[in-house]
Amino acid sequence: MRTRRTRRTRRSKVILGVAFVLIAALVIWTSMDSISADNKPSATPTATPAAASAATPDTKADTEPPAITGVQNLTVFIGDRVSYKTGVTVKDNHDTNVALAVDTSGVNLKKAGVYNITYRAQDAAGNAAQAEATVTVKVKPASPLNEEELNKLADTVLAKILTENMTEVDKLWAIFKWTKYNIGYVDSSSHTDWRKGALQGFKQGTGDCFVYYATAKILLERSGFETQTVIRDKGRKTKHFWSLVKVDGAWYHFDTTPTIKKNTTFLLTDAELALFNKQFKNYYLFDKTKHPATPTKPLKERSKYLK
Numbered sequence: 467m468r469t470r471r472t473r474r475t476r477r478s479k480v481i482l483g484v485a486f487v488l489i490a491a492l493v494i495w496t497s498m499d500s501i502s503a504d505n506k507p508s509a510t511p512t513a514t515p516a517a518a519s520a521a522t523p524d525t526k527a528d529t530e531p532p533a534i535t536g537v538q539n540l541t542v543f544i545g546d547r548v549s550y551k552t553g554v555t556v557k558d559n560h561d562t563n564v565a566l567a568v569d570t571s572g573v574n575l576k577k578a579g580v581y582n583i584t585y586r587a588q589d590a591a592g593n594a595a596q597a598e599a600t601v602t603v604k605v606k607p608a609s610p611l612n613e614e615e616l617n618k619l620a621d622t623v624l625a626k627i628l629t630e631n632m633t634e635v636d637k638l639w640a641i642f643k644w645t646k647y648n649i650g651y652v653d654s655s656s657h658t659d660w661r662k663g664a665l666q667g668f669k670q671g672t673g674d675c676f677v678y679y680a681t682a683k684i685l686l687e688r689s690g691f692e693t694q695t696v697i698r699d700k701g702r703k704t705k706h707f708w709s710l711v712k713v714d715g716a717w718y719h720f721d722t723t724p725t726i727k728k729n730t731t732f733l734l735t736d737a738e739l740a741l742f743n744k745q746f747k748n749y750y751l752f753d754k755t756k757h758p759a760t761p762t763k764p765l766k767e768r769s770k771y772l773k
């Protein structure tokens with residue numbers, strides 16, 4: 467019995483010893499692995515100063531305004547459209563797509579003159595910039611006039627209405643009658659160039675007093691008559707145009723615009739115009755100092771056309 471118990475005791479001691487050795491070995495192995503892991507390079511690299519700077523938001527205050535470039539003075543014609551922003555750019559040191567505003571409130575594209583405009587831009591930080599320029603509005607130049615065409619149109623009419631055996635008064639009457647009855651009156655035309663008015667009379671066959679005057683003027687001058695332009699520029703709200711024409715060394719008024727009394731405005735004297743003004747207030751009011759006086763009595767040869 468004693469021997470068996472002794473054996474059991476020894477066996478227990480052996481098992482405990484083996485267990486102790488195993489535990490000790492495990493502790494030593496774990497410690498060595500930890501030390502080895504500490505000596506290995508880190509899987510996540512340490513951030514460099516440059517990288518750290520890039521990762522850190524820019525906290526420096528933005529005090530620099532945007533830069534507006536490409537601004538220049540503009541020149542346009544009355545009635546043209548203007549692209550104020552063409553060629554103008556805005557750049558900012560911090561923001562992108564900074565809006566550009568143009569103040570054109572003082573510009574009148576319907577009137578000739580020089581006007582100021584202002585370009586403005588502002589970034590998100592409130593920094594603002596502006597640039598000034600001018601817009602010069604001019605009257606559009608007239609398109610070139612084909613005088614050769616105008617002369618041909620007049621000569622074509624004259625070839626139809628004049629003959630070699632006509633007297634000067636006969637020729638004047640033919641021109642007067644053709645102009646008066648081949649143009650329809652409409653209260654609209656440009657008064658900038660009498661030659662354009664004459665072209666309108668020939669081509670369109672309509673116009674106001676300026677067109678009648680201009681058409682008669684080219685017919686008279688192409689026939690060899692000397693003329694002067696007479697204008698009513700006061701006494702009434704609108705202007706009126708007619709001619710003085712020289713006949714046998716004397717001047718007479720020649721107005722082909724339709725009137726209430728037919729044919730009464732053919733080769734009139736100043737005295738006859740004065741009588742007309744009494745019936746139609748200030749209709750033929752004009753500056754007599756700018757023109758030669760007419761004879762005091764009417765032209766006798768005219769009478770046969772005023773029946």
